[in-house]
Amino acid sequence: MATRQQQKERTRRKLVAVARELFAEQGITTTRTVDVAKRARVAHGTVFTHFPTRDDLVSAVLEEVVEQIVLRIHERVEAGAGIREVLQAHVQGLAEHEAFYARLVMEGPQLPPQARTTLTGIQSVISFHLHHAAERERAEGHIRPVPQHLLFNTWIGLVHHYVCNRDQFAPGGSALERHGDDLIAHYLGLLVQTP
Secondary structure, rough: OOOOHHHHHHHHHHHHHHHHHHHHHHOOOOOOHHHHHHOOOOOHHHHHHHHOOOOHHHHHHHHHHHHHHHHHHHHHHHHHOHHHHHHHHHHHHHHOOHHHHHHHHHHHHHOOOHHHHHHHHHHHHHHHHHHHHHHHHHHHHOOOOOOOHHHHHHHHHHHHHHHHHHHHHHHOOOOHHHHHHHHHHHHHHHEEEEO
């Protein structure tokens, strides 16, 4: 038999999972806490027991997704990953949460400040690891020097274009699963050192 604390933790995880699904389906800014409660089959007040405000629920979902994506990248970096491996980890992590991430990108300006800060944090982590992998490969003569802001912004712009338009690039599926390898190859082609 589960303890009260274990039951509370299970309910909290369930609310986060349900909220993530609904945010992906309906949008982050339009999904209401009552929608989450109904889908999770809990009383509406239960949502507020775990998340005092709707913004807290949005932040909890975002932090969980960010943690999973960042963990994947950290694992590769610790194993001495180069640019290709960092990009592959990023694509794989985003593909697992693509529908939610697309909503996050498209609705970013309307999100609560705490959620926007978390989104900026994940982008900073990716930018940091991408920059360090690029510096190693540049020192080895494999790629040309590129300013850090362009290195990251070119990559994230490409990814965001495909994610936000996945209905055109992969109707009913994942644009990153379908085109991720091509995006990585194209991006790396832009960085290649020419003689």
